[in-house]
Amino acid sequence: xxxxxxxxxxxxxxxxxxxxxxxxxxxxxxxxxxxxxxxxxxxxxxxxxxxxxxxxxxxxxxxxxxxxxxxxxxxxxxxxxxxxxxxxxxxxxxxxxxxxxxxxxxxxxxxxxxxxxxxxxxxxxxxxxxxxxxxxxxxxxxxxxxxxxxxxxxxxxxxxxxxxxxxxxxxxxxxxxxxxxxxxxxxxxxxxxxxxxxxxxxxxxxxxxxxxxxxxxxxxxxxxxxxxxxxxxxxxxxxxxxxxxxxxxxxxxxxxxxxxxxxxxxxxxxxxxxxxxxxxxxxxxxxxxxxxxxxxxxxxxxxxxxxxxxxxxxxxxxxxxxxxxxxxxxxxxxxxxxxxxxxxxxxxxxxxxxxxxxxxxxxxxx
Numbered sequence: 001x002x003x004x005x006x007x008x009x010x011x012x013x014x015x016x017x018x019x020x021x022x023x024x025x026x027x028x029x030x031x032x033x034x035x036x037x038x039x040x041x042x043x044x045x046x047x048x049x050x051x052x053x054x055x056x057x058x059x060x061x062x063x064x065x066x067x068x069x070x071x072x073x074x075x076x077x078x079x080x081x082x083x084x085x086x087x088x089x090x091x092x093x094x095x096x097x098x099x100x101x102x103x104x105x106x107x108x109x110x111x112x113x114x115x116x117x118x119x120x121x122x123x124x125x126x127x128x129x130x131x132x133x134x135x136x137x138x139x140x141x142x143x144x145x146x147x148x149x150x151x152x153x154x155x156x157x158x159x160x161x162x163x164x165x166x167x168x169x170x171x172x173x174x175x176x177x178x179x180x181x182x183x184x185x186x187x188x189x190x191x192x193x194x195x196x197x198x199x200x201x202x203x204x205x206x207x208x209x210x211x212x213x214x215x216x217x218x219x220x221x222x223x224x225x226x227x228x229x230x231x232x233x234x235x236x237x238x239x240x241x242x243x244x245x246x247x248x249x250x251x252x253x254x255x256x257x258x259x260x261x262x263x264x265x266x267x268x269x270x271x272x273x274x275x276x277x278x279x280x281x282x283x284x285x286x287x288x289x290x291x292x293x294x295x296x297x298x299x300x301x302x303x304x305x306x307x308x309x310x311x312x313x314x315x316x317x318x319x320x321x322x323x324x325x326x327x328x329x330x331x332x333x334x335x336x337x338x339x340x341x342x343x344x345x346x347x348x349x350x351x352x353x354x355x356x357x358x359x360x361x362x363x364x365x366x
Contacts, residue, residue: 041180042089043190045097046168053080055089056191064089077175094177095193097185102164103197104130104320105187108155112146115153122157130159131319131341131352138165138182140195158184158195165197286310286358289331298322308358315344319352332356 040057046069054063065083067076084090106129114121122141126134137159145154165182172179183193243250286305290312294300300314310332316322319341327335335356342351 040089040191041093041095042084043095043097043185044172044177044179045099045185046171047099047185051076051080053083054190055087055092056095056189058191061190073174080175094172094179095190096168096172096179096182096198097188097190098160098164098168098182098197100184100186103158103160103184103187104324105184106130106157106159106324107144108157110153110155112148112151112153115143118143118155122155126159127340128336129157131323131337131350132159132161133340136162138162138197138199140197142194158187158197160184160197165199169198286331289329290326293325293329294322295325305358310356310358311338312354312356313352315347315349315351317349319350322352322354326354326356331359333359 040055043054043056043061045052045054049069051067051069052063053065053067054061056062064087065080067079067083069076071079081090084092108129110118110121118141122129122139123134126132126137126139130137138161139157139159141155141157143153144156147153168182169179179198181193181196182198183190183195184197188195283303283305287303290300290303295316298314298316300312302311302313304311319337323335323337326332333356335354337353338355339353343349344351
């Protein structure tokens with residue numbers, strides 16, 4: 001009996017412990033650290049051959065030490081840990097920060113219905129929206145805005161090469177550190193990072209997600225086959241039944257159809273050049289807009305304009321910069337890479353294949 005009473009007495013304390021733990025998960029990390037008495041995080045960034053150590057909290061970020069990366073790993077680890085202890089940051093959470101030049105940040109407008117499987121959707125969209133294939137990149141995202149009226153959402157996507165992220169994580173391990181996140185300097189708040197490029201649940205589609213996509217693909221193929229086969233079979237049976245009765249009429253209809261097709265072909269051939277000139281934008285206008293947008297160290301060796309669609313191929317030191325410039329240009333939109341970006345040895349440049357649409361061309365998508 002006494003044991004039962006003791007157990008019953010512990011139930012309220014267990015309930016309140018669980019309840020407070022659940023509430024704490026709803027509080028932003030920076031505020032949670034303040035209420036818990038935490039002194040913030042230590043942000044480590046490699047810049048210009050040096051390791052820059054700074055302390056970040058709700059009041060801001062302040063640098064407290066710099067270290068030469070040329071010194072031996074053991075010496076660097078010792079001096080780094082000593083500096084953290086001297087400034088009262090020993091035991092603080094560690095956030096690694098990549099240089100901004102390694103990262104690509106892009107804003108996407110997506111259907112609100114895609115929110116549930118957003119991580120897997122972005123994994124499949126990486127090679128179209130960025131210069132990287134999914135296995136070449138680490139990425140993270142956040143939903144910046146939801147528009148319930150339009151059933152759309154604005155998603156911020158942050159991408160970096162997997163080699164750069166893994167190299168930074170390996171160095172942190174050599175220094176005896178276990179970072180809680182990897183973000184990008186100048187893009188995110190180290191005190192409470194919204195993005196984490198260290199890898200995890202958002203690194204790719206789950207096996208269940210892949211299986212579901214495969215089943216949906218098989219179902220779509222089956223439905224498409226049925227949609228094509230049934231009408232064709234019905235037409236074939238109807239033609240067989242009517243062929244004997246309308247053989248003579250069909251000959252006349254075929255002759256008339258051939259004559260009509262011939263007249264239509266001649267009509268289209270006569271007005272083709274005039275229509276193309278009126279509908280298609282002038283090549284010189286497209287070249288002028290691209291010349292104003294692209295930097296001087298970028299050059300094109302191929303340009304195709306077909307209706308509202310443009311495809312440009314060329315060389316540039318940073319293909320992601322070209323993608324952002326064209327996307328922001330007032331004359332263009334819907335810019336994406338048609339194929340993966342490749343590094344060209346010997347000229348320190350990247351070869352890109354970029355597709356986009358003309359904003360003011362007839363038939364351009366909005």
